[in-house]
Amino acid sequence: MTEKLNPADAEPTPTPVVAQPDAVEPAAEAPEAAEAAAVVPADAEPMPAPAMAPADAVLVPLEQLAPAIAAASVSRRAFLGFGLAVAGGVVGAGVLAQYFPVFASAGDEVAPIVPNYNPATKAWTFVVDSASCIGCGLCVVACKEENHVPEPAEYARTWIERHVTTTDGQLYIDSPEAGINGFPKDSTAPGAAGKAVKSSYFQPRLCMQCAEPPCVGVCPVSATYQTEDGIVLVDARRCIGCGYCVTSCPYGARYLTPAGEDTPSDTPGVADKCTWCYHRINKGQKPACVEICPVKSRQFGDANDPADPIAAIVKATNPAPFHPEWGTKPRVLYLGPALEEA
Amino acid sequence: MQAATRPMTIAGRRIPTLREMGAWLVSEVHRTPRGLKIWYALLGVFLAVGGVAALISVPPGWEVMGTSPKFEWGLLIVAYVFFAIITSGLCLSASLGTVFGLERFLPFEKRHAVLALISLITAFLVIALELHYPIRMVFGAMLTPAPTSPMWWMGVFYGTYLVVLIIEVWTLFTNHPVIHKYACTSCAIVAVFAPTTLGAVFGVLAAKPFWYGIFTPIQMVCTALTAGLAILGIVFWAVDRFRLANHGTAKPIAMPSIRLLMAIALVIVSALLIRQMVDALASPQPGMREAAIALISGPLAIQFWGVRVVIGLVVPALLLAMPMTRTPWGLLGTSVTMLVGVFMDRLNFVEAGQIYPRTTQAGTVSYPYAAYTPSPVELGILLFALAFFALAYTLAERYLKMGEGDSHIFWPWPWIKPHHDHEHDGEDDHDHKADGAQVDPLKRLASATPAQEVAL
Numbered sequence A: 001m002t003e004k005l006n007p008a009d010a011e012p013t014p015t016p017v018v019a020q021p022d023a024v025e026p027a028a029e030a031p032e033a034a035e036a037a038a039v040v041p042a043d044a045e046p047m048p049a050p051a052m053a054p055a056d057a058v059l060v061p062l063e064q065l066a067p068a069i070a071a072a073s074v075s076r077r078a079f080l081g082f083g084l085a086v087a088g089g090v091v092g093a094g095v096l097a098q099y100f101p102v103f104a105s106a107g108d109e110v111a112p113i114v115p116n117y118n119p120a121t122k123a124w125t126f127v128v129d130s131a132s133c134i135g136c137g138l139c140v141v142a143c144k145e146e147n148h149v150p151e152p153a154e155y156a157r158t159w160i161e162r163h164v165t166t167t168d169g170q171l172y173i174d175s176p177e178a179g180i181n182g183f184p185k186d187s188t189a190p191g192a193a194g195k196a197v198k199s200s201y202f203q204p205r206l207c208m209q210c211a212e213p214p215c216v217g218v219c220p221v222s223a224t225y226q227t228e229d230g231i232v233l234v235d236a237r238r239c240i241g242c243g244y245c246v247t248s249c250p251y252g253a254r255y256l257t258p259a260g261e262d263t264p265s266d267t268p269g270v271a272d273k274c275t276w277c278y279h280r281i282n283k284g285q286k287p288a289c290v291e292i293c294p295v296k297s298r299q300f301g302d303a304n305d306p307a308d309p310i311a312a313i314v315k316a317t318n319p320a321p322f323h324p325e326w327g328t329k330p331r332v333l334y335l336g337p338a339l340e341e342a
Numbered sequence B: 001m002q003a004a005t006r007p008m009t010i011a012g013r014r015i016p017t018l019r020e021m022g023a024w025l026v027s028e029v030h031r032t033p034r035g036l037k038i039w040y041a042l043l044g045v046f047l048a049v050g051g052v053a054a055l056i057s058v059p060p061g062w063e064v065m066g067t068s069p070k071f072e073w074g075l076l077i078v079a080y081v082f083f084a085i086i087t088s089g090l091c092l093s094a095s096l097g098t099v100f101g102l103e104r105f106l107p108f109e110k111r112h113a114v115l116a117l118i119s120l121i122t123a124f125l126v127i128a129l130e131l132h133y134p135i136r137m138v139f140g141a142m143l144t145p146a147p148t149s150p151m152w153w154m155g156v157f158y159g160t161y162l163v164v165l166i167i168e169v170w171t172l173f174t175n176h177p178v179i180h181k182y183a184c185t186s187c188a189i190v191a192v193f194a195p196t197t198l199g200a201v202f203g204v205l206a207a208k209p210f211w212y213g214i215f216t217p218i219q220m221v222c223t224a225l226t227a228g229l230a231i232l233g234i235v236f237w238a239v240d241r242f243r244l245a246n247h248g249t250a251k252p253i254a255m256p257s258i259r260l261l262m263a264i265a266l267v268i269v270s271a272l273l274i275r276q277m278v279d280a281l282a283s284p285q286p287g288m289r290e291a292a293i294a295l296i297s298g299p300l301a302i303q304f305w306g307v308r309v310v311i312g313l314v315v316p317a318l319l320l321a322m323p324m325t326r327t328p329w330g331l332l333g334t335s336v337t338m339l340v341g342v343f344m345d346r347l348n349f350v351e352a353g354q355i356y357p358r359t360t361q362a363g364t365v366s367y368p369y370a371a372y373t374p375s376p377v378e379l380g381i382l383l384f385a386l387a388f389f390a391l392a393y394t395l396a397e398r399y400l401k402m403g404e405g406d407s408h409i410f411w412p413w414p415w416i417k418p419h420h421d422h423e424h425d426g427e428d429d430h431d432h433k434a435d436g437a438q439v440d441p442l443k444r445l446a447s448a449t450p451a452q453e454v455a456l
């Protein structure tokens, strides 16, 4: 470009270039040495000629150096030097990571939340009974309140579905406003209106806290991670908002937070999902939805704790995961018609 | 920058003063042909409109996109994929060109490399606007590597690609043959790996049966080749039409071989498309059949049959087959329709994968299909990207020496010399001199005459 800008400037300019005193004879070697030394300073010592321009440097006109530069720039050492520089950058970045809190490794941030909490001893268990759920939507309300889930209905960490089978054998699923206001008498699913109902049930839905969660594996920056006690969380400070985890979740449990709303992490544009109220359970409380459910459709506890009834409930009712064939080892256990249908 | 008493220099070259730059700019504007001015103006308008859309999309989480939790990936992902595969496709088609005789694409090496670099930069621009926190991505991907994530690998490969392409373009224009050889070899390798990982980004998602599977990366690579060939076709037409550097070789040598490669590519992508549809229709997996039906007779039918199949496959095939369209203009038609087909293919793929969710998505039941309409902001960003790509290429064609370069570009094995390796004679090539710096770019463009429509 510069050349084009000044066509008159074509003849070599007398600009001096710093070179070594003996640059005229071994000219081809000199720049190479300088390059190698610049990349690996330790190597500079045994070299007879100092790589950096010494005080008694002689100025050599550019045109005399041109063949040397041309030779040096195609050398394998230069190429190697470039590779070393790249490698150095990567190592440097790794070192930086140790001192850069935002990018500290995933495990670090969970443990200190509650000093006396030992995740290794916990076996959190969530049982949902689709037979007893009455579709009141109180859990959806409680979740939105507790976790600052954005107001609009398309952002839900937990929601209620109504599955209606009509007498002609058709299945209709609806979830008006994610079930937050309860349900009207007739299904709102397109085509269901006016049909006679054979059977119906409500199914509460939430993140399955899969034991083999695809959402964790796909995250390109490790912003989604699994705690020692098996809860899948999102670090809102690291998430780049790519939405990969949203597309990877077979249970549709995730969304990206919108701006201008009261969001769980106060960070717009990042992934969010149900955490089984991790901030509550590690303090000995139950998730907000479990606490509020008037018919105890949602049961939660630590199966390792002998005082906790959850182990006995699991033993007595034998609940099962929902769509285990999707291969993610989902950990919410269901009871009732939801299982039969799936 | 102020004009100093002693002129400032970089590596022995004087930096022009502001006044000189201004004068050059004014004279350049005077010398620009009318047609080119109109083209610049058009692109300028597109860039301005698209630029506003791009700015609107910058604050994270503003709901200015048509995407939603039930349909998380939309037009911008498609646009990113489109430009990313054009990059790989250009390198792949050049590598494939070596199979059919290295000298065929020789006069166009610089264009290959420059176009690949421009389209990769465009792809990065688009993805930066699609991601909510692109800067975090750069640091996050380096500081907390996630080798389980195909998206991370994609970032690694396309990041490497950018570096290697910059080296390649730089060495092409500054005559560093050895570094250049290695850069080209690296390019040829990355050109395969990058679209493969891009395909794997979709291919690993068991939650989206239509995307899942080994054929997704394969299809991505083949589509990349098609896209690269289509871009080259357009470039060959432009070289011939506007008498750009090396135009003498465009029609007799490059065009017949690119037609052959295009025909092969069309057969491959058609076969893959048929396989994909048959496989989806026969699949017992919920979500597979429904996705195929959405394409064949559902909400995506027009863009599938009308655009993907007719415009993207049938029309280019006819244009290639008919003797009377074996002209530069015929090639342009083939290329443009093929390119439209590639874009629609990727759009169909991304949409069909999400159109039939297996489950309620964050509380939203989508029945029978999840709806997605690109928002004006998304369309604006696409316009921005296309205009950026076109403008950058036009400027490169006008102000860079696009003449013949070294012969070993894209030769995948740098230690083996191709039998007609003219390593250092690029300098002595008469064609090279003809469009050197001294020749006014005006002469190249002003002498443009309508191409003779002669069948080859």
Ligand code: SF4
Residues within 6 Å of the ligand: A206, A207, A208, A209, A210, A213, A214, A215, A216, A232, A248, A249, A250, A251, A252, A253, A254, A273, A328
């Ligand atoms: S249900 Fe979805 S979001 Fe929750 S752990 Fe499983 S894959 Fe991840």
Ligand code: SF4
Residues within 6 Å of the ligand: A218, A219, A220, A221, A222, A223, A224, A234, A238, A239, A240, A241, A242, A243, A244, A245, A246, A270, A271
């Ligand atoms: S949206 Fe955030 S958490 Fe999800 S994959 Fe992307 S970076 Fe990871």
